[in-house]
Amino acid sequence: MTVKAxxxxxxxxxxxxxxxxxxxxxxxxxxxxxxxxxxxxxxVAVLPAGASAVELLEPAAAGSGVARYLAKRGPGLHxxxxxxxxxxxxxxxxxxxxxxxxxxxxxxGDDGKRYAFVHPKSAGGVLVELYQxxx
Amino acid sequence: MTVKAxxxxxxxxxxxxxxxxxxxxxxxxxxxxxxxxxxxxxxVAVLPAGASAVELLEPAAAGSGVARYLAKRGPGLHxxxxxxxxxxxxxxxxxxxxxxxxxxxxxxGDDGKRYAFVHPKSAGGVLVELYQxxx
Numbered sequence: 629m630t631v632k633a634x635x636x637x638x639x640x641x642x643x644x645x646x647x648x649x650x651x652x653x654x655x656x657x658x659x660x661x662x663x664x665x666x667x668x669x670x671x672v673a674v675l676p677a678g679a680s681a682v683e684l685l686e687p688a689a690a691g692s693g694v695a696r697y698l699a700k701r702g703p704g705l706h707x708x709x710x711x712x713x714x715x716x717x718x719x720x721x722x723x724x725x726x727x728x729x730x731x732x733x734x735x736x737g738d739d740g741k742r743y744a745f746v747h748p749k750s751a752g753g754v755l756v757e758l759y760q761x762x763x
Numbered sequence: 764m765t766v767k768a769x770x771x772x773x774x775x776x777x778x779x780x781x782x783x784x785x786x787x788x789x790x791x792x793x794x795x796x797x798x799x800x801x802x803x804x805x806x807v808a809v810l811p812a813g814a815s816a817v818e819l820l821e822p823a824a825a826g827s828g829v830a831r832y833l834a835k836r837g838p839g840l841h842x843x844x845x846x847x848x849x850x851x852x853x854x855x856x857x858x859x860x861x862x863x864x865x866x867x868x869x870x871x872g873d874d875g876k877r878y879a880f881v882h883p884k885s886a887g888g889v890l891v892e893l894y895q896x897x898x
Contacts (some may be wrong), residue, residue, distance in 0.1 A: 633813030654860035678768030704888030725789035753839030
């Protein structure tokens, strides 16, 4: 199968500390780590949930993609990230089905993972991120 | 830990057949089954993704909760469902933290699972469903 796992579910918030009071303190998810991702102008908190994770995103700069999303849609679900076996094969398969891609070739993160976004227009309004993790 | 897994991610669509062309045909998720859930006035398609699943929802009646959501927000991510060990303990813990619940006591599905919804006002704009599966 192409898709191996739901790697994470990303949620946009205006206030990471307030979001942690629900997801960590009230619901009991463990906080794995927080980080600031300069390339995306975002502060992130990662909370594992079984084989997947909840990823909380707070804009780190006005005008960033996540800040614009928050202004337009309000806080809530932002995207889902699916881990695939072979990201280039998956992108080729999607393109062959006429799916519009935000990233036609994968980007590479600091940690070696390769990732790409599918355009929500082609995914029923859902922003879908694909990951291929390093072996 | 309270939360065992992300049971599913629910996505609202106007057209289940069109949504399946992306999630099943292009992305390659297997279709486990489709069903009509009379109590929720919704048609459902369940596509496993690793230990979790993508659940596509099409309103089966005008005026249903999902139809109203679709009219207001458009197609896209609808809710996430977390599987917990003990749903009553989880609901009590949430209430003790001042979290607003849609269901203060769990409902029971045809298949014996117990479920409840947390109000998105208390969960940063995210509709959160909790499941406790039968043993």
